[in-house]
Amino acid sequence: MSSSFPPLRDELRGIEPYGAPQLSHEAAPVQLNVNENPYGPSPAAAADIARAVGEAAVSLNRYPDREFVELRGALTAYLNTSGGSGITPDMVWAANGSNEVMLQLLQAFGGPGRVALSFAPTYSMYPEYARDTLTEWVAGHRADDFSLDLDAARELVLERRPSVVLLPSPNNPTGTALPPEAVTMLCEAAASYEPGGIVVVDEAYGEFRRAGTPSALELLGEHRNLVVTRTMSKAFALAGARLGYLAADPAICDAIRVVRLPYHLSAVTQATALAALRHAEELLGRVDDLRVERDATVVWLREQGHEVADSDANFVLFGRFADRHAVWQGLVDRGVLIRETGPDGWLRVSIGTADEMAAFRAALIDTMETHDLTKEPA
Numbered sequence: 108m109s110s111s112f113p114p115l116r117d118e119l120r121g122i123e124p125y126g127a128p129q130l131s132h133e134a135a136p137v138q139l140n141v142n143e144n145p146y147g148p149s150p151a152a153a154a155d156i157a158r159a160v161g162e163a164a165v166s167l168n169r170y171p172d173r174e175f176v177e178l179r180g181a182l183t184a185y186l187n188t189s190g191g192s193g194i195t196p197d198m199v200w201a202a203n204g205s206n207e208v209m210l211q212l213l214q215a216f217g218g219p220g221r222v223a224l225s226f227a228p229t230y231s232m233y234p235e236y237a238r239d240t241l242t243e244w245v246a247g248h249r250a251d252d253f254s255l256d257l258d259a260a261r262e263l264v265l266e267r268r269p270s271v272v273l274l275p276s277p278n279n280p281t282g283t284a285l286p287p288e289a290v291t292m293l294c295e296a297a298a299s300y301e302p303g304g305i306v307v308v309d310e311a312y313g314e315f316r317r318a319g320t321p322s323a324l325e326l327l328g329e330h331r332n333l334v335v336t337r338t339m340s341k342a343f344a345l346a347g348a349r350l351g352y353l354a355a356d357p358a359i360c361d362a363i364r365v366v367r368l369p370y371h372l373s374a375v376t377q378a379t380a381l382a383a384l385r386h387a388e389e390l391l392g393r394v395d396d397l398r399v400e401r402d403a404t405v406v407w408l409r410e411q412g413h414e415v416a417d418s419d420a421n422f423v424l425f426g427r428f429a430d431r432h433a434v435w436q437g438l439v440d441r442g443v444l445i446r447e448t449g450p451d452g453w454l455r456v457s458i459g460t461a462d463e464m465a466a467f468r469a470a471l472i473d474t475m476e477t478h479d480l481t482k483e484p485a
């Protein structure tokens with residue numbers, strides 16, 4: 108075999124696949140690293156999902172409904188109770204996780220000669236969608252407090268004329284939500300050149316936003332180029348099912364149908380998501396507890412003398428450590444797995460149950476004392 112086997116695209120050679128380290132529950136009993144909801148479905152919800160999947164199993168010899176009409180209807184109804192209004196099923200699209208939804212957006216609206224743009228620090232998958240669709244990747248920068256400098260952001264959009272702008276709100280890994288003025292300004296900027304760009308507000312953590320933080324769903328009626336993505340992986344406690352979705356102008360949903368794979372949403376996925384949506388109230392029932400736990404975590408970390416980014420999500424970014432890897436490792440050694448991500452010196456902890464957060468606090472205190480780890484002077 109020649110040394111070039113397999114004949115991979117040059118720009119993919121030597122690249123590590125994306126993903127947080129997955130440790131077993133024996134190695135790390137407290138897992139606070141991928142922003143999952145720590146509360147699984149109740150026995151009643153799990154039984155209903157199992158029943159729905161059982162019913163779907165009887166006709167697995169047939170392809171599923173390609174247009175997932177029933178699921179679209181259920182997602183539409185949910186969105187209209189979760190920050191949206193007047194959303195209709197032709198404005199809703201779904202795929203296997205919002206990651207697939209966003210990849211499809213890049214397949215349809217990105218491509219050679221086109222630009223995808225976001226503002227760092229941001230979700231590390233975005234540049235991968237760009238790479239995989241041969242779209243040029245441009246990253247502007249957030250301010251020191253992780254907010255967006257609106258004038259600079261607008262300037263960059265006008266200068267680079269992206270066909271896709273990716274704006275996570277709340278942002279991962281910082282937890283920062285965008286004000287509606289930011290969305291409006293960037294939608295207008297991206298509509299001001301030919302052929303224009305779409306603005307994707309990634310609300311994977313939308314349900315965790317603090318009181319008074321509006322959803323970009325409210326702006327859908329005002330901007331034809333606005334896309335709001337959501338997922339069932341986080342607040343909805345359904346990461347294992349892989350279901351993400353978006354709301355946007357019907358013409359945008361229609362365009363995605365050109366690039367989606369045939370029957371991309373399996374009958375099992377559709378049945379699972381529909382059953383979960385019937386239990387929405389219960390699956391989302393712990394979101395308020397998690398928001399309280401998040402706010403308490405922010406306060407506690409600040410009391411410990413750490414720098415902490417304000418968070419509208421179910422995780423908290425804190426630091427800054429001269430050797431963040433040593434802090435991360437110290438926590439792992441004490442059975443607590445968090446995420447080494449974000450700008451240098453910062454760490455991200457997902458919000459777990461009260462017991463898990465107590466274990467996190469104890470492990471962090473112990474790690475800092477044992478190793479005499481220094482906080483970096485601000």
Ligand SMILES: *Cc1c(COP(=O)(O)O)cnc(C)c1O
Pocket residue numbers: 142203204205206207230275278279309311337338339340341346349350351
């Ligand atoms: C977790 C996450 C998602 C959701 O991913 P799924 O594919 O829906 O599981 C999307 N965007 C951001 C910023 C995330 O952190």
